[in-house]
Amino acid sequence: MAVSERPWRKGLWHAYRLRWKRRRFLFRIWRKRHQIAPRVDRTDQITSDAILAFATVRNEIVRLPHFLSHYRKLGVDHFLFVDNGSDDGTAEYLAAQSDVSLWHTTHSYRLARFGMDWLGWLQWQHGHKHWCLTVDADELLIYPTHEARDLKALTGWLDDQGHASFGAMLLDLYPKGPLGDVAYDPGDDPTKTLAWFDAGNYRDQLHDYYGNLWIQGGVRERVFFADEPARAPTLNKTPLVRWSRRYAYVSSTHQILPTRLHDVFDFAGDSRVSGVLLHTKFLPIVAAKSAEELQRGQHFQNTALYTDYHKQLTQNPDLWHKGSQRYEGDAQLVALGLMSKGRWV
Amino acid sequence: MTLGVIMLVHTGFDRAEQMVRHWSDAGCPVVVHVDSNVPAASYNTFSAALADLADVRFCARHRCEWGTWGMVAASQEAATLLLEEFPDAQHVYLASGSCLPLRPVAELRAYLDAHPDTDFIESATTADVPWTVGGLDRERFTLRFPFAWKKHRRLFDQFVKLQQLIGYRRTIPEGIVPHMGSQWWCLTRQTLDAILQDPKRGVYDRYFRQVWIPDESYYQTLTRLHARQVESRSLTLAKFDYQGKPHIFFNDHLELLQRSKSFVARKIWHNADLLYQTFPLPHDAARAAEEPNSGAVDRVFSHAVDRRTRGRPGLYMQSRFPSVDRQNGIAAAPYAVLQGLDDVFPDFQAWLTKQTGAQVHGHLFAKDRAHFADESEIYRGGLSDNARLRDYNGKMFLANLIWNGRDDHHCFQFGPADTQKVRWTLAKDTNASIWVVSGAWSIPLFASGRSASDVRAEAARLQRIEDKFLKVLRAPDAHARIKIMTLADFIEAPMDVLQAIIDDIAGHRGNALKEVPKMPDLTGLPDFLQDLKNQGMHPFLTGDITIGNTRPANGEPRRKPYVISAE
Secondary structure, X not given: OOOOOOOOOOHHHHHHHHHHHHHHHHHHHHHOHHHOEEEEOOHHHOOOOOEEEEEXXXXXXXXXXXXXXXXXXXXXXXXXXXXXXXXXXXXXXHHOOOOEEEEEEOOOOOOOOOOHHHHHHHHHHHHOOOEEEEOOOOEEEEOOOOOOOOHHHHHHHHHHHOOOEEXXXXXXXXXXXXXXXXXXXXXXXXXXXXXXXXXXOEEEEEOOOOXXXXXXXXXXHHHHOOOOHHHOOEOEEEEEEEOOOOOEEOOOOOOEEXXXXXXXXXXXXXXXOOEEEEEOOOOOOHHHHHHXXXXXXXXXXXXXXXXXXXXXXXXXXXXXOOOOEEOOOHHHHHHHOOOOOOOOO | OEEEEEEEEOOOHXXXXXXXXXXXXXXXXXXXXXXXXXXXXXXXXXXXHOOOOOOEEEOOOOOOOOOOOHHHHHHHHHHHHHHXXXXXXXXXXXXXXXXXXXXXXXXXXXXXHHOOOEEEOOOEEOOOOOOOEOOXXXXXXXXXXXXXXXXXXXXXXXXXXXXXXXXXOOOOOOOOOOEXXXXXXXXXXXXXXXXXXXXXXXXXXXXXXXXXXXXXXXXXXXXXXXXXXXXXXXXXXXXXXXXXXXXXXOHHHHHHHHHHOOOEEOOEOOOOHHHHXXXXXXXXXXXXXXXXXXXXXXXXXXXXXXXXXXXXXXXXEOOXXXXXXXXXXXXOOOEEEEEOHHHXXXXXXXXXXXXXXXXXXXXXXXXXXXXXXXXXXXEXXXXXXXXXXXXXXXXXXXXXXXXXXXXXXXXXXXXXXOOOOOHHHHHHOOOEEEEEXXXXXXXXXXXXXXXXXXXXHHHHHXXXXXXXXXXXXXXXXXXXXXXXXXXXXXXXXXXXXXXXXXXHHHOOOOOOOOOOXXXXXXXXXXXXXXXXXXOOOOOHHHOOOOOHHHOOOXXXXXXXXXXXXXX
């Protein structure tokens, strides 16, 4: 399908600058390739039509069992993990999985563009021409009718339509009551513990520089960033891409180059098919993770604002309010307008 | 008598094999055409897998690129072979590897036996039916298409444009009237034979070779020459999107397909195991005589096509971000913006809630915080009352508020003391109806008891801001429904305006007002305004307030006719 006419037009000079920016990212990815060392390499299992998942993890033993079962059910054929110095058994657990290839590093997560340099190198080597899913361990991708149609159906349809990327919004899930007061056992469905979300407080705008749709809002903005909305967490993502060696993510999976991969939304009134990344950040382990983050300073810009945010998270806050929506599944999110079926009926 | 099947296959050989076996087991001879693009190895494996079936043939292979003659050549090849090899076949069914019989083949055969002379082929003249894919319908038959649409889209388009520009038209061979329709047909032996043996077939074939998407018009047109009885519909349930690409059926379409009672459906998702397990349904005597009924499927899929053009108005999300300039409605539902009324009537908000049952907010855009109808800190959908958050993107705040509560009618108070960034959004939104009583800000100033010299600066500021807002409302691209009246006009006949507002919210003629909101005593207001003038600050937006029209209204009906000054 022809690319719809988009109001974001910046001219040739901008395109040229972005082109060099992308090349710099690719060079950086190549330069940092020795930072990761293979632990278990099962990439010879990857067939030409395999759907691959890429993730950087650190101490995610609690989330990984459900993470893997969720994405296996969705049709991911092979997982490529970079373990960033876990000490809770994450590496051993992953190494034992038959559809996982594992790399290891102890270098700085922040200096590797929050893991994107490492994953970029794996994508460069193994992702070319595959549909590649790039997610964090606390992100579970769903899309309309995902239980009846696996990722092969979705990507096959996207191929037919001539789309090379798929957009999904990060939706923060939280429990009712203080974050630390709920129980979660590894392997359980986290949407049972984190059963609530904010349904309608998301702001969209066009990102001037990269031309993506920039979404902010949600519970984290409401509770932690209300006085600094410009700094609130970004929620738009492009996690699923039919990869090419020439592609590079910019900042997490919020932005990607070339910018035509941001063509996942519609200007004319139609809506494209899109998904939601259920964000399981607020499982009870969040307090411990935030405490560690305050020590390590490996996440986003270590400004006073973010320090304050992590401090608040260690103090067992309650994010629930009486207008919170209970999570019921994909059809509910479509009805609320958080994701859309588009023409994929 | 039997039913012969032509199956066109280019991919998904495991499912194709399953389908061939299925037709064959039900006693139907099958001729398979495999796209010549398929590598020899795959072809050999596929044909070897079917070697055990006696009534299955493989015909010579053609290259089948979508939209080109190859598709017709393939079906001609297969049909010729089928008619030769299987003289018993009375009907011939054209199917593909991703066609799935929904009802037992026996039911289809019984149905065809009951209609021995009928050709089932969707066939409509282009003049009467506006099926357009890429804007070409009639022109499919009158232009030439030497460039592949898939590989050389630009050349294809430019060549079409060029021909349109110079007014090129091919002549259509004498005797035929172009018809179009679904490419999946079921023809009688007699008709098919007549098409293939037609002495003028050479002429027709040469012509159709250069027609765009000939598999949707070749048989559809020629059948009209030879058929005894044409039933213009396809026995294969197939839906197409607005681009002419087939919709694919997945596991979650199971119920829909069951309800359709169609004999065959396509296109079935390769991995839709549930569908392949469920269909064809077992024989059911009650259903056997029923006609196919694809109404429900039609509705679901055409709804999707509608959504393509209309979308969900007022929704902004990751895959829908309509630009404001292209659409008129910004919010999802109508809402009312009321400026100045709460200055005139101190308990206006409570009164309006009582009268209409609408969600009547206070000053949503107040400088301190958003005053929601229930004065809560977090409103529906998790919308915060935080002013910074709201003002960071006022348009999205408003769009969210209305979207989250789109089943209710929303009204909110607005005024020159509020943050003004949202005024263009309000003015442009066709869903907004904006009521302004200009100069009403003077009443709270007057009621504060402060002297004119004390409030002079404040009055001037409010007037300046309100004037700017009025200018926006009077701009040519202000598409909201806008009613502006001066304070003087308003207090002449407030009941008429209030009634109009309530009618507007109710969406029809609302109940006649029984209860009047309390108006404060305005005695002294003219003097106050005169004092402001004496200070050099002319409150021109209030209109001409005189002692006469500020007399407290004691239910005394006024005779003076009242006209709302509509802009």
